[in-house]
Amino acid sequence: MGVAHHSHFFVWFELGRTELMREAGCAYGALEDNDGVFFPVIEAGAVFREPARYDEVLEIETKLASAGGVRVRFDYVLRRPADSRILATGFTVHASCGRDGKPARLPEGLKSRLIAGVLCLALAATSLGCAGRKKKAAQTAEALTAEQTLVRVESAMAHHQLRKAKNLLQKVQFTQAERLTYEPLVRLALADCTYYQGDDLSLIEARSKYLDFVTLYADHPQAPYAQFQAGMCSVKQIYSASRDQAQTEIAINDFREIDKRWPTSPWARAARQFIGKGQDGLAEHEFLIGTFYWKKRAYRAATDRFNKLLETYPAYRQKDKVYYWLGRTLMDAEKPDEGRVWLDQVLNDFPRSKFAKPAKELLAKSAKKDAADAAKRDAAKPSS
Numbered sequence: 001m002g003v004a005h006h007s008h009f010f011v012w013f014e015l016g017r018t019e020l021m022r023e024a025g026c027a028y029g030a031l032e033d034n035d036g037v038f039f040p041v042i043e044a045g046a047v048f049r050e051p052a053r054y055d056e057v058l059e060i061e062t063k064l065a066s067a068g069g070v071r072v073r074f075d076y077v078l079r080r081p082a083d084s085r086i087l088a089t090g091f092t093v094h095a096s097c098g099r100d101g102k103p104a105r106l107p108e109g110l111k112s113r114l115i116a117g118v119l120c121l122a123l124a125a126t127s128l129g130c131a132g133r134k135k136k137a138a139q140t141a142e143a144l145t146a147e148q149t150l151v152r153v154e155s156a157m158a159h160h161q162l163r164k165a166k167n168l169l170q171k172v173q174f175t176q177a178e179r180l181t182y183e184p185l186v187r188l189a190l191a192d193c194t195y196y197q198g199d200d201l202s203l204i205e206a207r208s209k210y211l212d213f214v215t216l217y218a219d220h221p222q223a224p225y226a227q228f229q230a231g232m233c234s235v236k237q238i239y240s241a242s243r244d245q246a247q248t249e250i251a252i253n254d255f256r257e258i259d260k261r262w263p264t265s266p267w268a269r270a271a272r273q274f275i276g277k278g279q280d281g282l283a284e285h286e287f288l289i290g291t292f293y294w295k296k297r298a299y300r301a302a303t304d305r306f307n308k309l310l311e312t313y314p315a316y317r318q319k320d321k322v323y324y325w326l327g328r329t330l331m332d333a334e335k336p337d338e339g340r341v342w343l344d345q346v347l348n349d350f351p352r353s354k355f356a357k358p359a360k361e362l363l364a365k366s367a368k369k370d371a372a373d374a375a376k377r378d379a380a381k382p383s384s
Contacts, residue, residue, distance in 0.1 A: 003051035009088050010044060011205055013076045015170070016062035017092065018163065020074070024064075026114045029163055035110055038101075039072060039094035046090035056080060058087070067115055069105050070096050146172050146182035153189050157196070166193040184217045188226060195229060200237055207233035224258055224265040231255045231274060238281065245285045252278040276315065283313040287322060294325070299333035320350035324359050336366050 021027060031037045052058060059081045065073040071093055078088045096106040144152070149172045156165035169190045174183055191209035194202050210230040214223050231254030234247040255271035255278070262268055290305035306326045309316065316322070323346045330339030339362075346359040 003053055005204070005208070006046075006048060007201055007204055008052070009046055009048065009078060009090065010092075010201065012058065012060050012078060013044075013046075013062070013074075013090055013092060016060035016076055017074050018167070020062040020064070021114070022167075024114060026110065029161065031110070035107065036099045037104075037107065037110060038097045038099075040097060041092050042071075042095045043093035044091065046088055048088045050080075050085055050087045052078075052080070052087055057082065064114065065091065067106065067111055070103050072096065072106070072114075144168075144172070146174050146178045146186060150182065150185060150189065153193075157189075157193065160196075162193050162197055166190065169193065184213065184220050184222070187213050187216075188222055191226070191229065195233060198236070203233040203236055218261075224262040224267040227254060227258050227261075228267040228271055231258075231271065235274065235278075245282055248278050248281050248285075252282075279313050280316060283309050283316040284318075286312070287318075287325070290325065290329075294329050294332070297332075299329050302329045303333070320346055320353040320355050323349070324353075324355035327359065328362060331362060331366060336370070340366060 018028060021031075028039070031039075057080075059079045061077040061079065063075045065075045067073075073091060073093045076088075076090045076092075077086060078090075079086055095103050098104040149168050153165045153168050156162075156168065169186055172182075172186055174186075187209065191206050191213060194209060195206035197206075207230045210226040210233070213220075213226040214230070217223055217226075231251045234251035234254065237247045238245075238251070252275055255275045258265065258271040259268050259275075286305050286309040290302045290309070293299070293302035293305060303326060306322050306329065309322055310319070323342045327339045327342035327346065330336070330342065333339075343359040343363050346353060346355050347363075350356060
């Protein structure tokens, strides 16, 4: 719809929260590494007032609303500085947990540190004295070039310090000479950091970043990689063949784009493999629906699904299973002649399949029934 997806607002809330805690002297990474305290989100909400659009500069105001025994709450206001319009307000509630993932009371020392740090920030924000100028000067002195930032990011990612890497990338400043070479690399590294966070929200955001890279830098040597990673974002959201397969369809389309635009790229071969796996997943989904209908004794619907599977996915590697279930369903639907065709095909094409024995048993049972029916008919004929 030409506006930022609503999920991005929660990502921006996280950025504001991360920066607030860092400036308050309670950076997330340090809390986890030194104090063994984690703050998973247990509740979140937002009110969306106006949309955010591409390339707008936004401002996120974050406040520590409360810090109790186990719970910590942050409130957020997202503004557009250009016209001071509020785009959204929101909140997140976090539980204090130990390394074992179980809720634990917030250490009093940490609680005091957090509240005091936020209070100091609030007081500092009301002053425009020399402290602000010193802080700005210190930040200027610590400024890194884009190349230096990427070196630090690579080191952070090697140690799986994703928050650190992401924060470095979001603060990088380009000189005019650096922008052409390093801006694409910084964008791609930011997408990678987001991708490796692994949760569904991060994967959605990462896919958007990868596709933005492909749109902006279609001729860049890393464009095929970015397109491949966009597909992987969807692959990681595919949970089982029994679930909705929309993400599988999206992933297949992303991988097909590589084969179409960069067929000689090293990523094209991997993409083709994932296309095959994705199609197997779609076929398995059709199979499960077929067996569902069979359990409901909706035999016509079941045979339609099995036939659709064979027609749509001719490369499916478990055809023996489909042949067997087609034969079994037709037998149950009182269509033994049609059923025997598929069961015979299991024995002829897949004699070593685990479905060969039950297919043979069904055929024997069907032959026995036919013989019994023929005997009854003979017995019913009047004697001459």
